Amino acid sequence: xxxxxxxxxxxxxxxDLHRLGCTDxxxxxxxxxxxxxxxxxxxxxxxxxxxxTMGPAGGVASVRLVATAAVMAGCTPEHIAVVVAxxxxxxxxxxxxxxxxxxxxxxxxxxxxxxxxRQACGGISGGYGALGPGxxxxxxxxxxxxxxxxxxGGGRTGSSDMALLGHPGKFAYCFGEDEExxxxxxxxxxxxxxxxxxxxxxVGAGAPQSVMVLTDADDPGSADxxxxxxxxxxxxxxxxxxxxxxxxxxxxxxxxxxxxxxxxGHDRNSIAEQITARAVNDAQTMAKAFRGLDPNTDTTYPxxxxxxxxxxxxxxxxxxxxxxxxxxxxxxxxxxxxxxxxELDQSCEIPWADQx
Amino acid sequence: xxxxxxxxxxDIPAIALxxxxxxxxxxxxxxxxxxxxxxxxxxxxxxxxxxxxxMAQVAKNLMGDLSAHFAGATS
Numbered sequence: 001x002x003x004x005x006x007x008x009x010x011x012x013x014x015x016d017l018h019r020l021g022c023t024d025x026x027x028x029x030x031x032x033x034x035x036x037x038x039x040x041x042x043x044x045x046x047x048x049x050x051x052x053t054m055g056p057a058g059g060v061a062s063v064r065l066v067a068t069a070a071v072m073a074g075c076t077p078e079h080i081a082v083v084v085a086x087x088x089x090x091x092x093x094x095x096x097x098x099x100x101x102x103x104x105x106x107x108x109x110x111x112x113x114x115x116x117x118r119q120a121c122g123g124i125s126g127g128y129g130a131l132g133p134g135x136x137x138x139x140x141x142x143x144x145x146x147x148x149x150x151x152x153g154g155g156r157t158g159s160s161d162m163a164l165l166g167h168p169g170k171f172a173y174c175f176g177e178d179e180e181x182x183x184x185x186x187x188x189x190x191x192x193x194x195x196x197x198x199x200x201x202x203v204g205a206g207a208p209q210s211v212m213v214l215t216d217a218d219d220p221g222s223a224d225x226x227x228x229x230x231x232x233x234x235x236x237x238x239x240x241x242x243x244x245x246x247x248x249x250x251x252x253x254x255x256x257x258x259x260x261x262x263x264x265g266h267d268r269n270s271i272a273e274q275i276t277a278r279a280v281n282d283a284q285t286m287a288k289a290f291r292g293l294d295p296n297t298d299t300t301y302p303x304x305x306x307x308x309x310x311x312x313x314x315x316x317x318x319x320x321x322x323x324x325x326x327x328x329x330x331x332x333x334x335x336x337x338x339x340x341x342x343e344l345d346q347s348c349e350i351p352w353a354d355q356x
Numbered sequence: 357x358x359x360x361x362x363x364x365x366x367d368i369p370a371i372a373l374x375x376x377x378x379x380x381x382x383x384x385x386x387x388x389x390x391x392x393x394x395x396x397x398x399x400x401x402x403x404x405x406x407x408x409x410x411m412a413q414v415a416k417n418l419m420g421d422l423s424a425h426f427a428g429a430t431s
Contacts, residue, residue, distance in 0.1 A: 057388045102381060160384045
């Protein structure tokens, strides 16, 4: 991505980028020098500023290269501050990016955005279909990080990215927490940031597993039903957290379920404590997964080591479906989530439509 | 491959055992880490899940190469 390519027109340039393995397989916006220059300008940062290195290639993530990925992904200038923060997060050594890109697990970086950036950076949605299509900011920001992981980090399918199946979130995996419809403290505030600040929390996550929970306003057992269902999805003996034990896991609670939990007196901490306590397998269950394991013991197998390892976020439409994501769990730091502030005061407003 | 390189950087003789499907990734990783000639031995793919007998045979076949590599590394 450091070389400047020549092409007779944009269609030829797109063919070249596909042929060189610089895309995610979908068409990209051609990163002409003018477009990249404009995106760097919009970031308010020096193009040569290094945000970190990205494995497994050990590529140096300069603002210019990250801006190039953002242009290719279809980002607008409003999105770049979030993309910059997300790259900083995955370049943090605790994220285990080099190992994560190389693993056979399907893991992909999930970007959770909190704070005013959700509105200021192009409208990052946490509502209906927050992880699905049709949401430009969610799709473009998530995709920009993936293109940076391909072109700066060197993660290429089947040769350095060895995911056996991958999952659709490897194209883009980004949403904003629905703070306005959440009864809980926003995730970034829970993690120590100021409410007026914005932040991304990035975590390597498997595909979302839908969790259906039927609740009733007059059913005093509704909150427990939600906690049991979320826990039971994590204890599935196909889940990495269940098989390997420990690491991070994510629960995405829809605003209706969140309201039910809050009505029963729960907050982020108690939800994490309850799920950690319930997401435990017995030996009889684990013997189905492991050859030679004695099912007739009292040994228990917790999916999480610590409630602090569970990320709880509120998103989606209100209804019967929430979701959980397992994580790869392996890696030197066991795929720790990383939270990085979004620097909104650096960004510049620039004319964008004229960039040809 | 990364573990083998980490050991090598600490002057601890190490040889990465890489199944054939992962040889390209291993080469990329070694190049990216600045140690393109980091020692590795190619194994058939897959090894995991092939059963105790097959894995024992892979280990037996490996011993000659492994000894030769370590002899080279320490001579």
